[in-house]
Structures are given as C-alpha cells and as structure tokens.
Amino acid sequence: MMRHPHVWMGLLLWSFFSQAQAAWTMNMTPGATEISHAVFDLHMTIFWICVVIGIIVFGAMFWSMIVHRRSTGQVAAKFHESTTIEILWTVVPFIILVAMAVPATVTMIKMYDTSESDIDIQITGYQWKWHYKYLGQDVEFFSNLATPQEQIHNQAVKGENYLLEVDQPLVLPVGAKVRFLVTAADVIHSWWVPAFSVKRDAIPGFVNEAWTRVDKPGIYRGQCSELCGKDHGFMPIVVDVRTQADYDTWLADRKADAAKLKELTSKEWTLDELKERGDKIYHTTCVACHQAEGQGLPPMFPALKGSPIATGPIEGHLNRVFFGKPGTAMAAFGKQLSEVDIAAVVTYERNAWGNNKGDMITPKDVLALKQAQSK
Numbered sequence: 001m002m003r004h005p006h007v008w009m010g011l012l013l014w015s016f017f018s019q020a021q022a023a024w025t026m027n028m029t030p031g032a033t034e035i036s037h038a039v040f041d042l043h044m045t046i047f048w049i050c051v052v053i054g055i056i057v058f059g060a061m062f063w064s065m066i067v068h069r070r071s072t073g074q075v076a077a078k079f080h081e082s083t084t085i086e087i088l089w090t091v092v093p094f095i096i097l098v099a100m101a102v103p104a105t106v107t108m109i110k111m112y113d114t115s116e117s118d119i120d121i122q123i124t125g126y127q128w129k130w131h132y133k134y135l136g137q138d139v140e141f142f143s144n145l146a147t148p149q150e151q152i153h154n155q156a157v158k159g160e161n162y163l164l165e166v167d168q169p170l171v172l173p174v175g176a177k178v179r180f181l182v183t184a185a186d187v188i189h190s191w192w193v194p195a196f197s198v199k200r201d202a203i204p205g206f207v208n209e210a211w212t213r214v215d216k217p218g219i220y221r222g223q224c225s226e227l228c229g230k231d232h233g234f235m236p237i238v239v240d241v242r243t244q245a246d247y248d249t250w251l252a253d254r255k256a257d258a259a260k261l262k263e264l265t266s267k268e269w270t271l272d273e274l275k276e277r278g279d280k281i282y283h284t285t286c287v288a289c290h291q292a293e294g295q296g297l298p299p300m301f302p303a304l305k306g307s308p309i310a311t312g313p314i315e316g317h318l319n320r321v322f323f324g325k326p327g328t329a330m331a332a333f334g335k336q337l338s339e340v341d342i343a344a345v346v347t348y349e350r351n352a353w354g355n356n357k358g359d360m361i362t363p364k365d366v367l368a369l370k371q372a373q374s375k
Contacts, residue, residue, distance in 0.1 A: 202226075
C-alpha cells in the first residue's frame with residue numbers, strides 16, 4: 001500500500017518534465033529573414049515595455065499594501081477629482097501606446113511591401129497539398145507529404161521530421177526578393193513558414209500577397225495553419241533555399257523535366273508502364289483517402305477495390321478522376337495532374353487489388369478530354 005502517493009506523483013511529474021523540457025522554447029526565434037528579425041525585435045521591445053509596466057504597477061501595489069497596512073495605524077487619504085492624477089493616467093498610457101505603435105507600424109509597412117520582387121510564385125492550397133507555380137518560368141509542381149504511411153500508422157519508427165517532409169520542396173535562391181501570391185482551390189488553407197515570418201490565408205477566389213528574402217541557404221519548414229479538413233496535419237511546407245548558382249541549375253532541370261513530360265504525352269505506353277507509374281502517383285496523391293489497399297474509409301471515402309467506378313466503364317472512371325464528384329470530398333484532378341499521371345493512376349486503379357480489368361487509358365485520351373473541355 002502506497003502511504004505517500006503525492007511523493008510518487010511528484011517524482012513521476014519530475015521525471016516526465018525533465019525528459020520533455022529539452023524540446024521546450026520560451027520565446028520566438030529570430031528567424032532567417034530581415035522581416036523575421038524585425039518582428040522578433042518588435043516582439044522583444046513590446047515584451048520589455050510590458051515587463052517595466054508590470055514592475056511599476058505591482059511594485060506600487062505591494063509597496064502600498066506593506067507600508068500603508070492597517071496594523072501600522074495608517075488612515076486612508078480622502079481626495080476627489082485630482083486633476084494631476086487624471087492627466088497622468090491619460091498622458092502616460094498615450095505615450096506608451098505611441099512608443100509601441102511607431103515600430104509596429106514601420107514593421108507592418110515593410111511586411112506588406114511586395115513591390116520590386118525578383119521572383120513571383122503562385123501558391124495554391126489543395127486538400128491536402130500545395131501547388132507552386134513560378135510565374136514566367138513555365139515551371140510548376142505539387143508538393144505532397146512524403147512521410148511513409150508505415151510511420152503514420154505506427155508500423156515503423158517515426159523519422160526526425162515526421163509529417164514535415166515533402167516529395168518536392170519549394171526552391172528559392174538566397175538573397176532574392178520573392179513575392180508569394182497565395183490562394184486556394186477548394187477550402188481555406190494558410191501558408192505558414194515561421195522562420196520567414198510569413199503566414200497568409202489561402203482563400204478560394206482571393207489572392208493574398210506576401211514576400212520574403214532569405215539571408216542564408218538551408219531547409220525551412222512550416223505547415224498549413226488552418227483547419228482545412230481531416231488531413232490538415234498532413235499538409236507540410238518545405239522550402240529549400242539555395243545559392244544562386246544551385247538555384248539556376250535546379251530551375252534549368254525543372255524546365256527540362258517539363259519539356260520531357262510533354263513529350264511523354266505522345267509516347268506509346270504499355271499497360272505495365274502505366275501501372276508502374278500509376279502506383280507511385282496513387283501512393284502520393286490518393287492513398288490518404290482511399291488507403292494503400294484501395295479499401296477506402298467508408299462512407300466518406302469509398303473503397304476502390306471492386307468498386308463500380310474502378311471496375312465499370314473506363315470512360316466513367318476517367319471522368320470521375322478528371323472532374324471529381326461535386327458535393328463530396330472527391331476533388332477534380334484534371335488541373336492538378338498531368339495527362340500522363342491521370343492516365344497512369346486510372347490504369348493502376350483498374351488493375352490493382354484484384355480489379356484486374358486489363359484495360360488502360362493513355363495520355364492521348366486524357367489530352368483529348370482536356371482539349372474538348374477547353375473548346
């Protein structure tokens with residue numbers, strides 16, 4: 001029988017907090033940009049103003065309680081409508097507010113000055129991934145969560161950057177002023193990278209602006225900070241800041257990849273080739289809702305294994321992936337995926353998990369559908 005449960009509880013709490021406190025931070029971080037440093041300095045300025053106010057107010061309060069306590073025979077002063085006091089408690093707070101408002105206004109003006117940018121990037125939020133488009137560069141891509149499903153379902157040891165890894169990070173050059181044009185295609189998201197002091201809501205039908213200029217190369221991480229759906233926590237942001245030379249090489253490679261992808265549309269694909277590519281696309285784009293074995297999460301996300309869509313007419317399957325299903329969580333992937341990737345994932349779904357339809361959609365079929373929609 002435990003005679004002193006409070007002792008054991010105290011030891012348990014001490015053990016827990018002694019292990020956890022290494023990860024604690026008691027303040028904001030200065031970040032990696034001029035704006036983030038300005039925000040940190042503003043935060044510390046306001047903090048110390050509040051500390052001084054607190055010391056003065058509580059000091060006066062405790063001094064009054066101790067020195068003017070009843071036991072010493074003190075008698076309360078009787079006064080009414082003191083002009084001096086009225087002026088003091090009006091002027092002093094006004095001066096304090098001005099002292100805080102001036103640096104805050106200067107910082108806010110800098111934060112919203114998106115003029116004279118070197119690079120413009122359109123950021124579009126989707127459930128649950130980010131689309132990046134480098135305006136004027138013919139480069140665009142989706143950035144998806146790269147954390148393995150085994151880690152998410154506790155079947156493997158979680159990595160150092162659990163739920164904060166992506167397949168394709170946003171790449172920026174160091175020292176360049178980058179303007180972000182932030183919007184969304186479905187629901188409200190929020191693009192947030194703490195090290196940049198950039199946080200902008202992504203709202204369908206609206207475009208919000210932000211900018212950054214990163215001081216040094218490195219990997220910077222963030223997350224969607226808006227509750228945008230069931231996989232809200234699976235929508236990370238990774239920004240890879242490189243030297244100008246490395247960035248130029250990366251940009252040239254991306255342009256070359258885009259040109260190759262266009263060439264793949266006209267290629268004569270085999271069923272096995274499309275299935276192999278579709279396997280990768282499915283486990284990047286579709287697995288969160290429809291699960292690794294196509295079993296889905298009914299009733300919100302129906303199974304694909306043996307489903308009427310995946311085993312029915314192939315045109316209907318293509319239309320469902322391309323146009324989505326209004327009123328449900330099934331998004332339209334016609335503008336999200338390339339012709340090759342749409343053909344590959346449809347072909348894969350029709351020939352995986354025992355569906356074995358043996359048919360296929362080619363990129364040319366998807367291109368024909370896109371062209372018909374644009375007329």
